[in-house]
Amino acid sequence: MTLGITLESLSLGYARGPVLNGIDLTIRPGEVLVIVGASGSGKSTLLRALAGLLPVHGGRALAGDEEITGASRERAMVFQDDGLLPWRTVRRNVELPLRLRGLPRGERKAVAREWLARVGLEGHEDRLPRELSGGMRQRVQLARALAGAPRAVLMDEPFGALDAQTRAGMQALLLDVLRDTRATVVFVTHDVDEALLLADRVVVLGHGGIRTIVDVPGPRDSAADRTALRAQILEEL
Ligand SMILES: Nc1ncnc2c1ncn2[C@@H]1O[C@H](COP(=O)(O)OP(=O)(O)OP(=O)(O)O)[C@@H](O)[C@H]1O
Numbered sequence: 001m002t003l004g005i006t007l008e009s010l011s012l013g014y015a016r017g018p019v020l021n022g023i024d025l026t027i028r029p030g031e032v033l034v035i036v037g038a039s040g041s042g043k044s045t046l047l048r049a050l051a052g053l054l055p056v057h058g059g060r061a062l063a064g065d066e067e068i069t070g071a072s073r074e075r076a077m078v079f080q081d082d083g084l085l086p087w088r089t090v091r092r093n094v095e096l097p098l099r100l101r102g103l104p105r106g107e108r109k110a111v112a113r114e115w116l117a118r119v120g121l122e123g124h125e126d127r128l129p130r131e132l133s134g135g136m137r138q139r140v141q142l143a144r145a146l147a148g149a150p151r152a153v154l155m156d157e158p159f160g161a162l163d164a165q166t167r168a169g170m171q172a173l174l175l176d177v178l179r180d181t182r183a184t185v186v187f188v189t190h191d192v193d194e195a196l197l198l199a200d201r202v203v204v205l206g207h208g209g210i211r212t213i214v215d216v217p218g219p220r221d222s223a224a225d226r227t228a229l230r231a232q233i234l235e236e237l
Helices: 043-051 090-100 105-118 134-147 164-181 192-198 227-236
Strands: 005-014 017-027 032-037 058-063 075-078 152-156 184-188 201-206 209-215
Touching: 005 043, 017 043, 017 058, 017 209, 032 043, 032 192, 043 058, 043 075, 043 152, 043 184, 075 134, 090 105, 090 134, 105 134, 134 152, 134 164, 164 192, 184 192, 192 227, 201 227, 209 227
Parallel strands: 032 184, 032 201, 075 152, 152 184
Antiparallel strands: 005 017, 005 058, 201 209
């Protein structure tokens, strides 16, 4: 079951001051919503609030009908790096959300193995995160996020630190696994081409709010010509 997320006059910031003011947005169940915006426009701040990791300044954010007030296993987060527990093996990292779901030990192990195979990490289950490449670590994060069967996945520049080739491989992998999960995805990136490849809609943040929302016709069709949309988004950035 997927999850809709609703932002009602949502204001966010830190002790130093506001970052985003009075945002209204409906994230549809099962859609891939990509957030772009200049550095400092508040992309990570918004994602942290959706994860329940940042208290709101005003308004509210709802996951389904429930106000987001803290972290939940229904909403999994994938970070750019450092998201894994360094002292746990790859498999035991992926088992974490399964433990939270209350799965018995044997089942946890089996599901973790299944997901690790799914992201191409068969045979690496007993290694530690530091023994893996950056791309492999991101595969583990993806496996961990999806293994818990979340209803929404919140991704903060998950491929931002990867080289172009690894990044393209991860984008293809993400598209592949999302096809079967139906989870709602909110994905932050700096890269307009990545946004256009993955998104149903692209939200451009700027000047303390949403500058524009762009619908991507025929989403995830790699043959589609996105030149005009790309130019439109770059203009707004
Ligand atoms: N923990 C924090 N404490 C105080 N201010 C913060 C904190 N995190 C972010 N900020 C400030 O909030 C604003 C938005 O930051 P945020 O990281 O959300 O932007 P971003 O769009 O994700 O940027 P980038 O693309 O560079 O990652 C910036 O002015 C930043 O300095």
